[in-house]
Amino acid sequence: MISSERIPNNVNLSSDKRLQRALEYWQPKDLQWWREMGPQGFQDYHQVYLRTATSVDPKGWAHFEYVKLPDYRWGIFLAEPEHDRRIGFGQFKGQAAWQEVPGEFRNPLRRLIVTQGDTEPASVEQQRMLGACCPSMYDLRNLFQVNVEEGRHLWAMVYLLHSYFGRDGRDEAEELLERQSGNHDKPRMLEAFNAPIETWLDFFAFTMFTDRDGKSQLLSLSESSLDPLSRTTRFMLTEESHHMFVGDTGLGRIIERTCELMKESGFSEDVRKVGGIDLPVIQRHINFWFSLSLDLHGGEVSSNAANYFTNGLKGRAEEDKHQDDHILAEGVYMLDSVDEDGRPSRQEVPMRNALNEVLRDWYVEDCRSGIDRWNKKIASHGIDFCFELPDRKFHRDIGVFKGLYFDPSGHRISEEEWVRRHDEWLPSAVDKAYLKSLQAKPVFERGKFANYIAPPLRGVNQRPIDFEYVRTEA
Numbered sequence: 001m002i003s004s005e006r007i008p009n010n011v012n013l014s015s016d017k018r019l020q021r022a023l024e025y026w027q028p029k030d031l032q033w034w035r036e037m038g039p040q041g042f043q044d045y046h047q048v049y050l051r052t053a054t055s056v057d058p059k060g061w062a063h064f065e066y067v068k069l070p071d072y073r074w075g076i077f078l079a080e081p082e083h084d085r086r087i088g089f090g091q092f093k094g095q096a097a098w099q100e101v102p103g104e105f106r107n108p109l110r111r112l113i114v115t116q117g118d119t120e121p122a123s124v125e126q127q128r129m130l131g132a133c134c135p136s137m138y139d140l141r142n143l144f145q146v147n148v149e150e151g152r153h154l155w156a157m158v159y160l161l162h163s164y165f166g167r168d169g170r171d172e173a174e175e176l177l178e179r180q181s182g183n184h185d186k187p188r189m190l191e192a193f194n195a196p197i198e199t200w201l202d203f204f205a206f207t208m209f210t211d212r213d214g215k216s217q218l219l220s221l222s223e224s225s226l227d228p229l230s231r232t233t234r235f236m237l238t239e240e241s242h243h244m245f246v247g248d249t250g251l252g253r254i255i256e257r258t259c260e261l262m263k264e265s266g267f268s269e270d271v272r273k274v275g276g277i278d279l280p281v282i283q284r285h286i287n288f289w290f291s292l293s294l295d296l297h298g299g300e301v302s303s304n305a306a307n308y309f310t311n312g313l314k315g316r317a318e319e320d321k322h323q324d325d326h327i328l329a330e331g332v333y334m335l336d337s338v339d340e341d342g343r344p345s346r347q348e349v350p351m352r353n354a355l356n357e358v359l360r361d362w363y364v365e366d367c368r369s370g371i372d373r374w375n376k377k378i379a380s381h382g383i384d385f386c387f388e389l390p391d392r393k394f395h396r397d398i399g400v401f402k403g404l405y406f407d408p409s410g411h412r413i414s415e416e417e418w419v420r421r422h423d424e425w426l427p428s429a430v431d432k433a434y435l436k437s438l439q440a441k442p443v444f445e446r447g448k449f450a451n452y453i454a455p456p457l458r459g460v461n462q463r464p465i466d467f468e469y470v471r472t473e474a
């Protein structure tokens with residue numbers, strides 16, 4: 001059951017009146033933000049079958065029920081403390097994890113938390129118009145589930161800011177509600193979170209690829225020496241996996257339907273004639289969101305990343321799986337880079353300075369499994385087409401490849417060729433217009449699905465696929 005406290009939590013909030021008051025002061029501002037910048041058109045008259053985190057018990061941490069979106073209970077939940085948790089990497093390896101923020105690391109820790117925090121409301125803003133063009137009630141519910149949980153992740157970061165960073169933290173928490181995705185004067189901090197998400201293909205590609213960047217960041221923050229940060233992000237990962245499930249299966253269902261339509265139409269080349277989403281346009285969306293998400297991992301050579309690691313603020317994803325000393329005072333990384341003339345070259349860099357790239361390596365492999373699964377699906381329909389992850393040099397705006405032009409296979413090309421062939425590789429205006437025409441008429445009927453997407457294999461929380469996942473209040 002959801003607790004009756006104003007802010008559900010497992011941090012004994014009522015024992016810290018000052019903190020409780022500060023958060024209760026922030027709460028109505030958050031709700032106002034949600035009403036203005038959250039899902040448009042579904043705030044007042046709709047009830048959504050949503051899961052709400054009520055504890056961190058692995059056997060049953062969530063509760064499902066119908067709620068009106070603004071009545072969702074955003075709570076503060078940290079994974080259970082590990083007895084005698086020790087720092088797992090960096091110069092303080094082996095020492096007790098920190099329960100308070102050390103003064104000398106106050107600024108970089110605040111920066112890490114604010115950067116993570118900024119992405120959470122940003123994605124809600126990016127996705128706010130999608131409800132009105134949904135392909136099914138099931139998908140509509142999944143969209144809102146992702147949205148409310150990103151809202152809870154914002155709470156998670158705001159809790160840390162309020163608890164451990166005093167006045168500065170409270171100011172940062174206010175600013176998290178003031179920046180806006182895509183806003184000229186006050187944009188969100190990271191570029192992928194300023195691109196609008198106007199089509200459901202974009203939404204699924206975003207949750208597949210950009211939420212997966214969230215996973216790599218959360219995994220590396222969950223290694224942090226700052227124990228409350230580690231515990232908060234560990235629990236966020238539980239929710240995050242559903243977001244990637246939505247993206248992975250959403251793309252998978254579109255691909256499935258495309259294959260069916262291709263078969264039905266006698267493998268005609270142009271599946272758009274029968275209202276499907278052609279495989280090349282899906283590839284272009286993969287190229288776009290994957291490359292934007294690569295940028296989110298930061299520059300290849302980074303002294304910030306080195307400092308975060310050395311000081312134990314942010315580790316590598318799955319730190320304990322790395323077979324080394326977890327200190328990395330020595331060690332080098334062979335980095336794919338470019339020479340002064342922009343030609344591809346290999347460069348040796350100290351391992352600590354290459355940690356953004358190490359995380360990016362982890363991320364690329366995590367993405368690849370989805371691609372392999374979809375390719376098997378296409379092959380099982382007897383269709384000769386393979387999705388590929390673009391080379392990591394393609395369409396980059398951060399790091400050594402910025403400002404240079406590469407095709408998706410990683411070959412250096414001229415600017416002229418880039419301009420000429422751009423629309424082969426990234427979603428074009430024609431693609432967007434087509435996708436918008438497909439979703440112009442939303443599907444709100446129980447158990448019905450838009451023509452371009454296959455139904456899921458099963459419903460949510462053991463409910464049937466034709467369950468009324470979103471209902472309108474009488």
Ligand SMILES: [Fe+2]
Nearest residue numbers: 120150153214
């Ligand atoms: Fe999140």
Ligand SMILES: [Fe+2]
Nearest residue numbers: 211214240243
């Ligand atoms: Fe997410």
